[in-house]
Amino acid sequence: MSHKNTFNKTKDRYFCLRIKIKPYTVRHFKSVLAIFLIFASGFHARGQFYDIGQAPASTKWNTLETTDFQFIFPAYLDSFAIEAAQSFQHNAGAVKSGLRTQPLKTPVLLHPQSAISNAYAIWAPRRIEALTTPPQKNYAQPWMHQLGLHEYRHVVQLSKLNQGFGKGLGYLFGEQATAILTGLFIPPWFLEGDAVLTETLLSKSGRGRVPSFSADLKAQLHEKGAYSFAKATLGSYRNYVPDIYTTGYYIVAHGRKKYGIELWNSALDKVARSPLTFTPFNRGLKKISGLDKESLYDEAVEELIAENKPEFTNSAFWPTPAVKKDFIEYHHPFKLNDSTVVALKTSFVFNPEIVKIDQSGNETTLLKTGYVMDRLISMNNGIMAWSEYRPHIRWQTVSYTDVVMFDPVSGISERMSFKRRLFAPMAGKKTGSFAAVGYNKDASAYIFIYDNGSQSEFHVPDGLHPLTPAWTGDGSALIFITVGTEGKSFMKLDTLNGTFHSLTVPSFAEISDPFVSGNQVYFTGTSGETSQICMIDILGGETVVVTNSKFGATNPVVYDNILIYNDYTADGNRIASV
Structure with missing residues (x-):
């Protein structure tokens, strides 16, 4: 109302x-x-400022300047910093063009020793701070290319406020003036939605092209209907609500498509020049479209509903306990036997846990977990494996991961600490062995193999970044996804001689979650505008779409010729088979 x-x-x-x-x-x-x-x-301005923490005191810093950026980085990161600077500068003009403003030279601080994948555009002082380790659920473009588009767009957005009244306020309060105007008048969904739209428009990837990014909003609209504008943009303690990245993206994209780039320019101009009107953002929108924020949201939702009409699904859902006052999801399901599955269970209320569920929907907790990196869990030869976050005891920008191996039948778990950043581990054929993706402090990536005390590193050629390795049935090779400037592809590592072989041509089509069964690789791919389970033969052949999920199928595994996977619904990820 x-x-x-x-x-x-x-x-x-x-x-x-x-x-x-x-x-x-x-x-x-x-x-x-x-x-x-x-x-x-x-x-309250201190709440607008953010300090991500300290780097080790022994760090020696170098700087590198381009037209629009000053990169600040550890001395051992020179080559990586040069590539990052070239990528940021190459896209800077396009990122600025839509909002027609010229930010001052922006410092970019690189932190390569964190296990967390994130970046921050921070004001007072104005800067970008990037944690350079890519996520294992990465998009089909290099991590720093993604950050150069998304985070610099935030700098451009806030620099737009340095005009009119906002500029005058800046003479009194410095960069805190921008934080004040942003906190009072600019909705967070616009800031993130506009940045997601920018990363999508200015690249061949970006979240707007990834079906899983919008699966929760599309499922909600189809199965539960549209939420009020307040609930959709502010969230709820009662129901799961898609985040401001997703909702904001569709509002901003709809507004730009229907009313042009002047719509959002007008909104930001009003905030900067006429904040004393109390609702300058709305006034800027009305000047171009005649609509306020809530009406624009209603239009965007109507368009999204009209464009997305899900068809039938061929998924058979595994029974799970009924949920009334929580948002429960089951990730990475695996079959223990014909009548029991195990999965990672997440909740609004409780810590993540490994559970087993029988065919009647009876659920048993097997193990409480810590912070599971990227919510990635694998299972091979009856052993589950994942990596958990471990912070450094002193330096906030340094962190590691522990590898956890768990036998869901015996209930025995083992935690291994290597003081490394290891991700997406998968148990090998030998007891206690596993393979994982690792990152050095110089930001170089490698495949890590641990085998009864011995540790091996295999560096992927051409500077490609490996994702989610999966063992072949005989344990002699790993199939994994690589990410580079040309997109994603499948690659094979022969672990006996250390040779790499490309299996597919790189493309910007979204692929993830490989699982090997015989000569077939099952993976999450894209069919139309939905994530589906696909299959490709290692020896060559066309990609085959296996599922027909309404809103998205992910995380495939094969057990006794039955495909088990996650099928997304408005109530979260569910366990399904086909």
């Missing part, structure tokens, strides 16, 4: 003193209140 502001029109008396407010008094009151809010925000 929308409420119109009738403050200027009313003839009623206000406050307990019953003072009659004249028109000129109202104008003065609005101005005084606006100035008060701005100054009051200054006391």
Whole structure:
């Protein structure tokens, strides 16, 4: 429900003193209140600032400058920093063009020793800080290319406020003025939605092209209907709500497509030049479209519903306990036997745990886990494996992962610490052995194999980044996905002689989650605008789409010629088979 502001029109008396407010008094009151809010925000300004932590005191820093950036990085990261600087600078002009502003030279700090994959565009002081280790659920483009588009767009957005009243405010409060205006008037869904749209428009990948990115919103709209604007953009403690990245992307994309780039320029211009109007963002939108934020959201949702009409599914769902007051998901299901599956269970309320579920839907907790990196769990030869986050005891920008091996039948688990950053481990044929993806502190990637105390590193050629290795049946080779400037492809590592073989030509089609069964590789691919389980023969051949999920099928495994996988619904990931 929308409420119109009738403050200027009313003839009623206000406050307990019953003072009659004249028109000129109202104008003065609005101005005084606006100035008060701005100054009051200054006391809360520290909440707008973010310190991601300290690097080791022994770090020696180098700098590299381009036209738009100053890169600051550890001395041992020279070659990586040069490539990152070239990528950032190459895309800078395109990232700036839509909002027609020229940011000041932006510092970019690189932190290569964190197990977390993230980056931050931070104000006061203005900078980008990037944790350079890519996620294993990466898109079909290099991680730093992705960050150069998304994070620099945030810098451009906030630099747009350095005009008019905002610029004058900056003379008084410095960069804190931008933080104040952003916190008071710019909705977070716009900031993230616009950045996601930018990364999608200016690349051949980006989240807007990845079906799993929008699966939750499409499922919600189809099975539960549209939520109110307030619920969709502010979230809920009662129901799962798609995040502001997804919702914001569709609002911003719809607005740009229907009303042009002037729509969002107008909104930001109003915030910078006329913040004392109290609702400058809405006024900027109305100037171009005649709509406020809520009406624009309604339009975007109607368009998305009209464009997406899911068909039938061929998935058979595994029974799970009924859920009433929580949002439960089951990730990476595996079959223990004909009548029992195991999976990673996540919840709004409880910590992640490994559970087993029988054919009647009876569930048993087997193990409570820590923070599972990328929610990636594998199972091979009856042993489950995953990596868990471990922070450094002193330095916040340094962290590692432990590898956890778990036998769901005996209930025995083993935690192995290597002081490395290891991801997506998969148990080998020999007891206690596994393969994983590793990252050195110089940001180079390798395949790591541990075998009864011996440790081997296999560096992937051509600077490609490996994702989610999967053992072949005989344990002599690994099939994994690589990411590079040409997109994603499948590659094979012969572990006996250390040779690499390309299995497919790189492309920007989304592929993930490989599982090897015989000569077939099952994986998550794309069919139309939905993630589906696909299959390709290692020896060559066309890709075959195996599932027909309504909203997305992921994480395939094969047990006794039965395909087990996750099928997405409005109530989260469920266990399915076909």
